[in-house]
Amino acid sequence: MKQRRIPSDEAYAGLRAYLTGRKAKKIFLVCGQSFSGLRIAPFFDRLELQTGICVTKFQQFEPNPQYGSVVEGVRRFRESGSDFIVAVGGGSAMDVAKCIKLFSGLSDEECYLKQRAAPNDIGLLAIPTTAGSGSEATKFAVVYFEGEKQSVSEESCMPQAVLLDARLLETLPPLQRTATALDALCHAVESFWSVNATEESKRLSKAALGLILKNWDAYLFNDGQGNQKMLYAAHLAGQAINLAQTTAGHAMCYQLTSRYGLPHGCAAALCLSKAWLHMVRHPMACRDARGEPYLRKTLAELAEAMGQSRAEEAAKWLDGFVKSLRLPLPEASPREAAWLRDSVNQARLRNHPVRLDADALESLYRQILQLEEEG
Numbered sequence: 001m002k003q004r005r006i007p008s009d010e011a012y013a014g015l016r017a018y019l020t021g022r023k024a025k026k027i028f029l030v031c032g033q034s035f036s037g038l039r040i041a042p043f044f045d046r047l048e049l050q051t052g053i054c055v056t057k058f059q060q061f062e063p064n065p066q067y068g069s070v071v072e073g074v075r076r077f078r079e080s081g082s083d084f085i086v087a088v089g090g091g092s093a094m095d096v097a098k099c100i101k102l103f104s105g106l107s108d109e110e111c112y113l114k115q116r117a118a119p120n121d122i123g124l125l126a127i128p129t130t131a132g133s134g135s136e137a138t139k140f141a142v143v144y145f146e147g148e149k150q151s152v153s154e155e156s157c158m159p160q161a162v163l164l165d166a167r168l169l170e171t172l173p174p175l176q177r178t179a180t181a182l183d184a185l186c187h188a189v190e191s192f193w194s195v196n197a198t199e200e201s202k203r204l205s206k207a208a209l210g211l212i213l214k215n216w217d218a219y220l221f222n223d224g225q226g227n228q229k230m231l232y233a234a235h236l237a238g239q240a241i242n243l244a245q246t247t248a249g250h251a252m253c254y255q256l257t258s259r260y261g262l263p264h265g266c267a268a269a270l271c272l273s274k275a276w277l278h279m280v281r282h283p284m285a286c287r288d289a290r291g292e293p294y295l296r297k298t299l300a301e302l303a304e305a306m307g308q309s310r311a312e313e314a315a316k317w318l319d320g321f322v323k324s325l326r327l328p329l330p331e332a333s334p335r336e337a338a339w340l341r342d343s344v345n346q347a348r349l350r351n352h353p354v355r356l357d358a359d360a361l362e363s364l365y366r367q368i369l370q371l372e373e374e375g
């Protein structure tokens with residue numbers, strides 16, 4: 001499915017034209033708690049008056065959305081009689097909106113996550129308010145069920161349309177700005193070396209990476225151009241992971257967020273920086289079907305895309321860069337490194353081009369937690 005890109009303009013005339021053109025009658029608006037402070041909020045507040053399209057807001061979900069919140073969202077969606085879903089927010093709002101769309105066609109008699117997904121034609125429009133998750137460009141959604149992260153992957157979760165409006169990033173606080181940009185950086189790097197990478201996904205990853213590195217400072221300083229470029233870069237990186245998926249950085253990072261509260265992008269970058277150094281030193285453990293020469297070539301291409309002369313220099317650069325950000329690190333004991341080793345998402349780990357056994361994983365966690373030096 002080709003995703004439609006709605007033009008962003010001062011008064012959201014393009015958005016209004018899209019919604020009326022789609023003949024939407026009732027919109028279910030999934031948005032975060034900070035929605036009312038966004039410049040797009042008055043557009044939806046006045047939509048019914050201007051076009052006759054009713055809007056039902058749904059904001060009762062948490063940053064790492066729980067299954068119960070999604071179930072409530074499905075109930076409210078059906079009750080409202082809405083025929084179209086709009087997600088405005090970061091990755092969590094997108095996840096919730098995708099799940100509501102997907103689950104609304106399923107039976108209430110059984111857990112939605114256990115049922116076979118049935119595609120439906122409910123419209124889904126994504127309007128990201130962070131430059132990070134790239135979720136507006138993917139078929140994936142995440143929801144937490146009984147404390148465990150559950151990944152949903154369905155073609156019909158892909159939003160049919162997207163509006164990229166960099167002005168919505170103006171109110172992002174500094175830590176969230178850094179964390180989301182790190183998430184986009186990890187998406188670009190991991191999708192580039194993923195065992196699922198294709199020529200197309202690598203082209204997208206490379207384009208995203210170039211934009212992220214070039215516009216990092218401007219974005220952190222909340223410059224308008226910087227916001228625009230970073231938003232687009234995160235979108236491209238989202239398109240790349242939609243094709244190639246993420247690898248060790250994401251396979252290893254989730255418990256650093258749920259157990260210690262580290263923002264997702266910070267956790268992913270900490271894991272990626274150590275996994276990258278390990279990979280350039282162990283290419284002989286290659287698991288990519290294209291073989292070790294291909295992996296070495298990919299790592300060299302990645303280094304070149306980052307303006308570094310060798311694969312190891314690129315890995316060291318990221319490690320130094322992440323250290324320079326002085327991200328908040330949890331106080332953890334060696335026993336917790338072993339616990340984290342056993343919590344790794346094995347499905348994602350299989351996308352990593354180098355095999356990581358239990359000893360390697362535990363060693364990487366000890367490095368991340370600064371319990372040992374990298375070897």
Ligand SMILES: [Fe+2]
Nearest residue numbers: 133183250268
């Ligand atoms: Fe991510």
